[in-house]
Amino acid sequence: MKTISCMNIDMELLSSFGGEIKLYKKGEIIFREGDHALYYFQISEGKVKLNNYDDEGKEFIQNIFGKKQSFGDSMIFLDKFYPINAISLEHSKIIRVPKNNFLELLDKHPNISLGMNACLSQRLYYKILMTQNMSSTNPVLRLKGLMEYLKSYYEDDCQHCFRIELTRQQIANLTGLRVETVIRVLKRMEKDNLLKIVNRKILY
Structure with a gap:
């Protein structure tokens, strides 16, 4: 947690x-x-x-x-x-x-x-991790970095329960990837059990 x-x-x-x-x-x-x-x-x-x-x-x-x-x-x-x-x-x-x-x-x-200090520190930590992953040429790492950052704002740390409230195009815009690449990589990540896709909704 x-x-x-x-x-x-x-x-x-x-x-x-x-x-x-x-x-x-x-x-x-x-x-x-x-x-x-x-x-x-x-x-x-x-x-x-x-x-x-x-x-x-x-x-x-x-x-x-x-x-x-x-x-x-x-x-x-x-x-x-x-x-x-x-x-x-x-x-x-x-x-x-x-x-x-x-x-x-x-x-x-x-x-x-103190709670607010902890909250802001955690957000900064995950922001740094996301920035590091965004510099990778590996599209899986870019998507994981973004999703980990978004999920860090929520207390529940269960697997495949956090809904990504972004469209494929928005994810592409945020990660610097082509939308076709995002769609293909999401399918690969689902196959590797890194996330689930239910009714086109991404659960991380």
Whole structure:
């Protein structure tokens, strides 16, 4: 079992520090690339994707988050602009806490602060592993690196139970492979019992 994959702070505690529930429609932007990080966000219901676009308008999905997960956490501690967008993938209910209030929460609840440090450290660790695998000429290692990184945000470490919420084209865009190569390699990985494909859905 992994240590800590994503923060899930008690909703009542977040509310007591000024947290407010916001409702987002499918496709609605939660924050944009270039915005200041002003809030801590945690999903109560729904799904959110983090993405950005290159100069040609091609989309790169960084991750997809679901219920009880937080996103954009690391930017709270930096006086920087978001390098990504956050977009609701479905009707979502999200609690957001103003940055200063959230920092006060961490100061008064050091156990949560330690948990967040562990969470951010784990994300950085898997990000490094993914980057290393992405430099490989072996397409299997590229796909495994991406899937391990995505799975690292979830606590459940069981085999073939994590659903990859990306299309074949999106996987190709993220790994620098041709979509035909991705399809062929996924079939090979399934044959080698590295993943399962059920109704075209990838389970890693």
